Amino acid sequence: MNIQFRNARTACRTLGLTAGLILSACQPAQPEATAAPPAATEAPAPADTEEAMVETEEPMPTAVKIGVLNPTTGGLAFFGELSNQGIQLYFDNNRIESVDVELVYADTAGDPQQALDQARRLVEQEEVDFLMGLVNSAVVVPLAQFADEAQVPLLTVIAGAQAPLGPNSSPYVFRSAMANGQQDRPLGWYTASELGLTQGATAAWDFLVGEERAGSFAEMFTDTGGTILTEQKPPLGTTDYGPYLSQIDPSAIEVVYAFFAGPGAISFLQQMGEFGLSPDIQVVASGYFTAGVLGAMGGSAEGLVQAAQYTTVLDTPENKTFLELYEAQIGGEPSVYVEEGYLGAEVAARAIESLGGDLSDIQAFLDALAGLDFDGPSGPIRFDKNGQSVRNVYITRVVVGEDGTVQHEVIDVIEDVTLDWTPE
Secondary structure, rough: OOOEEOOOOOOHHOOOOOOOOOOOOOOOOOOOOOOOOOOOOOOOOOHHHHHHHHOOOEEEHHHEEEEEEOOOOOOOHHHHHHHHHHHHHHHHEEEEEEEEEEEEEEEEEOOOOHHHHHHHHHOOOOOOEEEEEEOOOOHHHHHHHHHHOOOOEEEOOOOOOOHOOOOOOOOOOOEOOOOOOHHHHHHHHHHHHHOOOOEEEEEEEHHHHHHHHHHHHHHHHOOOOEEEEEOOOOOHHHHHOOHHHHOOOOOOOOOEEOOOOOOHHHHHHHHHOOOOOOOOOOOEEEOOOOHHHHHHHHHHHHEEEEEOOOOOOOOOOHHHHHHHHHHHOOOOOOHHHHHHHHHHHHHHHHHHHHOOOOOOHHHHHHHHHHHHHEOOOOOEEEOOOEEEEEEEEEEEEEEEEEOOOOEEEEEEEEEEOOOOOOOO
16 A cells, blocks of 8 residues: 655644655656657657657556544644644555645644534545544534534544444444444453452443443443442542542452553552552553553553453554554553544545545545445444444453563453343
């Protein structure tokens, strides 16, 4: 796959991503000098010369312009920058023959109104062919409505709100990421059925994502014979979890489902230990206790079980390529947010490639997205009839190696997981 850039731009400077490709202009080779023909020999006809010149000219590349919407300021900037990093990493290292791709980045600041304003600017002024990105669910809902009304394709790469990709979804909206609950339903079943833990509690930030994720876990957990004894909903941004952890009775509760990310995840696990709840109570989570969180926690995270859409320990050619690119150009271990941006970029690129870069027919582009079925860094991906990705869920456990390194270990794989997944 070959993607060639036209004025490629980098929105990941703060994360140290080396962006852009140096393109060399190809010139036709000059003909070698030949001896002058005898006087009696006629010179080649001008038409023949023109025909030869035409045959050596390379076709102009097809132009494709992509609007990338992610927060690069505000409280969600950390996640938006990582998503942008993954998108840029893919396009910097893959090319589509005879296609000239330009990425135009815009900052949503995690705010719905700013996201709408930027989307309109990208469509009406920048004249992008389609939109992609989005980190938070509060933004994806109005953006999906905008895409439907403007008849502009939108590819969501992280934000997981269920509504835009449900039964009443717009044909213009696709999501390469998993939806809220798509990992959590299998985790609820696995916790009760396979781990044999049936007395539980949930702890998740009190906003749409936390509600949908914890609710999906609880639904499948109880359907499989479990009981939720308490539901704790600290406000988004909480740093002191004491009032909520005090409601968890270690004599009655065997397992706590947790949905937190970044520094919030670190604080929650640390304070569980301080309250004497771990390691006696098993913690299960939905894949956002990332490498950075585990590194900060060290051995105290040992035993944590997650339902992940991606883990760096996957032993596949696609994941190996992704990890090697990241290590060579950025360094360290990528988070799931980088991988999801990278995967979203590959989805877009494969659809573009299938049409030879000609996106003049919007329906053809939508059909190309709908028909994708390939293996990315996180394994197989395809789309259901509503435009929601169908992917594997990896059940992982945190282990500590002999050298003290903390990492995930895959203990089970649940394949082909849909938004309404149920066990067979």
